[in-house]
Amino acid sequence: MRCSILHECQGRIRVHVMQPHMSLYEADMLEYYLRSKPFVRSVKVYERTGDAVINYKGSRAEVITALAKFSYADKAAQALVPEHTCRQLDREFEDKLFNSIVKRFVKKLLPAPVRFALSVINAAGYVREALASLRKGKLEVAVLDASAITVSLVRGDQKTASSVMFMLGLGELLEEWTRKRSVDELASVLSLGIDKVWLHKPDGDVLVSLNEINAGDELVVRTGSMIPLDGVVISGEAAVNQSSLTGESLPVHKNEGSYVYAGTVVEDGSVILRVDKTSGSGKYDRIVKMIEESEKLKSAAESRASTLADKLVPYCFGGTILTYLLTKNIERAVSILMVDFSCALKLAMPISFITAMRECGEKGITVKGGKFLEAIADADTIVFDKTGTLSHSTPRVAKVIPFGGNDESEMLRLAACLEEHYPHSIANAVVEEARQRGLEHEERHSTVEYVVAHGISSNIDGKKAVIGSCHFVFEDECCTVPEEEQEKFETLPDEYSLLYLAVGGELSAVICIEDPLREEAREVISSLRDLGIKNLVMMTGDSERTARSVAKAVGIDDFHYEVLPEDKAAFIKDEHKCGRKVIMIGDGVNDSPALSEADAGIAISSGAAIAKEIADITISADDLFCLLTLKRISDSLMKRIDRNYHVIIGFNSGLMLMGATGLITPTLSALLHNSSTILIAASSMKNYLGSEEDEQDDH
Numbered sequence: 001m002r003c004s005i006l007h008e009c010q011g012r013i014r015v016h017v018m019q020p021h022m023s024l025y026e027a028d029m030l031e032y033y034l035r036s037k038p039f040v041r042s043v044k045v046y047e048r049t050g051d052a053v054i055n056y057k058g059s060r061a062e063v064i065t066a067l068a069k070f071s072y073a074d075k076a077a078q079a080l081v082p083e084h085t086c087r088q089l090d091r092e093f094e095d096k097l098f099n100s101i102v103k104r105f106v107k108k109l110l111p112a113p114v115r116f117a118l119s120v121i122n123a124a125g126y127v128r129e130a131l132a133s134l135r136k137g138k139l140e141v142a143v144l145d146a147s148a149i150t151v152s153l154v155r156g157d158q159k160t161a162s163s164v165m166f167m168l169g170l171g172e173l174l175e176e177w178t179r180k181r182s183v184d185e186l187a188s189v190l191s192l193g194i195d196k197v198w199l200h201k202p203d204g205d206v207l208v209s210l211n212e213i214n215a216g217d218e219l220v221v222r223t224g225s226m227i228p229l230d231g232v233v234i235s236g237e238a239a240v241n242q243s244s245l246t247g248e249s250l251p252v253h254k255n256e257g258s259y260v261y262a263g264t265v266v267e268d269g270s271v272i273l274r275v276d277k278t279s280g281s282g283k284y285d286r287i288v289k290m291i292e293e294s295e296k297l298k299s300a301a302e303s304r305a306s307t308l309a310d311k312l313v314p315y316c317f318g319g320t321i322l323t324y325l326l327t328k329n330i331e332r333a334v335s336i337l338m339v340d341f342s343c344a345l346k347l348a349m350p351i352s353f354i355t356a357m358r359e360c361g362e363k364g365i366t367v368k369g370g371k372f373l374e375a376i377a378d379a380d381t382i383v384f385d386k387t388g389t390l391s392h393s394t395p396r397v398a399k400v401i402p403f404g405g406n407d408e409s410e411m412l413r414l415a416a417c418l419e420e421h422y423p424h425s426i427a428n429a430v431v432e433e434a435r436q437r438g439l440e441h442e443e444r445h446s447t448v449e450y451v452v453a454h455g456i457s458s459n460i461d462g463k464k465a466v467i468g469s470c471h472f473v474f475e476d477e478c479c480t481v482p483e484e485e486q487e488k489f490e491t492l493p494d495e496y497s498l499l500y501l502a503v504g505g506e507l508s509a510v511i512c513i514e515d516p517l518r519e520e521a522r523e524v525i526s527s528l529r530d531l532g533i534k535n536l537v538m539m540t541g542d543s544e545r546t547a548r549s550v551a552k553a554v555g556i557d558d559f560h561y562e563v564l565p566e567d568k569a570a571f572i573k574d575e576h577k578c579g580r581k582v583i584m585i586g587d588g589v590n591d592s593p594a595l596s597e598a599d600a601g602i603a604i605s606s607g608a609a610i611a612k613e614i615a616d617i618t619i620s621a622d623d624l625f626c627l628l629t630l631k632r633i634s635d636s637l638m639k640r641i642d643r644n645y646h647v648i649i650g651f652n653s654g655l656m657l658m659g660a661t662g663l664i665t666p667t668l669s670a671l672l673h674n675s676s677t678i679l680i681a682a683s684s685m686k687n688y689l690g691s692e693e694d695e696q697d698d699h
Contacts (some may be wrong), residue, residue: 032080093177141342148337167674222270231273238269305349309342335659338670344648351684356637364620372616375600376634385586386540388425397433398514411509463504473500521554524624568594636688
């Protein structure tokens, strides 16, 4: 691609693409292509001018090379663009806003009688809305707006009436824009991101790219995995979590003949499905509908703002009537009608939340609704899972200790064969170790059963094979240790997490998992205390020895060991009974009940699909500093909400007082009120923290 450099400084470059016109899709393609580069920190493409502003780290030459290699015909670049982006929506509303302003100025050029007639026609819509409100027996903001417009027209003050209607229309347009944009962004986030799927074939299941799947192909989906495409179950049964599409909190039972949808998650069981439509058959549209129909986006603060705006309407009317009775001056009374609290309260509050959600997204944090940011700000307790959360999400196999005369490589091969079907960090470590050792592991087992938080059970060559925790293998499955190797078993190394493999009821191998703690964990724990989190708790399925060691290393005083999924959820319920607000952070299938129970469930992005599906917030797997960023944005959000409340109520009350005393005219009252609404809304669009570069420098 040919382009010219317009401006550049250290770490930032602005280029102009040498083409006469750039379409919205071309702008998206270039932006997502550049975003995919590891050296690009942020990028913004302006389709109207054909310019791209790139913030980067490292070598300038890498940016120039990437631009030179880019082509709109590149299939790989096209694949980076999601099904829906916000660019089309932004263009649509930018055009509406521009047209609204142009119409406003054009009307001023028309003769006075024509302007008055147009104002009367426009006012009819507000009057109809007010009458509808009164018929319901409600005195809402619509009645106040219609009264202000009608009184202005009756007095012959077309200018004020026109200004009021213009500002009301502008406020509605901005509110609709922010709402639709938030829904669009959330729907895009919730849309599918699956690269590999299990293709079912007569000679065994094969892991293939999603792009290779066609209608009619058969796919295997097991516990903890997301259903990648719409289809019909032809074998097996499973409990499927469909909350992302229907909002249902309970899983739905699916068996042969049932229809399953892309983006839902298998909570328990496994199914073979025949693909119906590879496009996902409108999944995005179903997500949008679900979000719009739910209250997920609305926080308590937003609900209070909307309710307060309507509750204040009678007082505005009362002030208007009282002013007229005391002064007999219609102009002073109308000055009060020109002011209401609705515009600013109903516009600034949603914008504040959307800005916070957008900024979180820019920093690698996905938030599914404003009320969860409010929960983060109010929380006093955080519950951490250990594996993949306080420790790295990519543990590794340190050693394999065979028992019963088994071969080490053969045992690792068998373990990988069983573990490759399940999305857990320890399972991934076993599969990766086998891959690094060059061990091919063809399917040798029958149907695999996953027992949440315990392990995996199957059959190998007619013998039952289990792999999992000590409790699962020796207590639940009653497996034994070879007598002559009891001493070897009792002296297993303490520094590792241990995975036990047994075949035919006898221990065959112990896989030692090195689970290094995140380097930043202790600093993050300390900083969370400084930010007001009083109770920091770690819960793990590991032994007391391992749990105590980890808790001491990261600075957590309260820890619970050898816990089951239901134990984590029960602990959070008990905390709620004590009046505490709880955040849960985890990454595995076994964390799902607790994530659902918490006021705000946070999943690590590299974790299991079911965890990310149920969680209210997903953070980057790179480091835990995202938690500090999330907490700071949430705290700043609630401070801004509180400040907006005081400014809106105080300023507009002052305008009413000045109008009642005759210090300002109705026209000036309307101008100051509407101007303050726009200024407060604009102020609410500002980021809560510094730039991305500043955040990185802080760490």
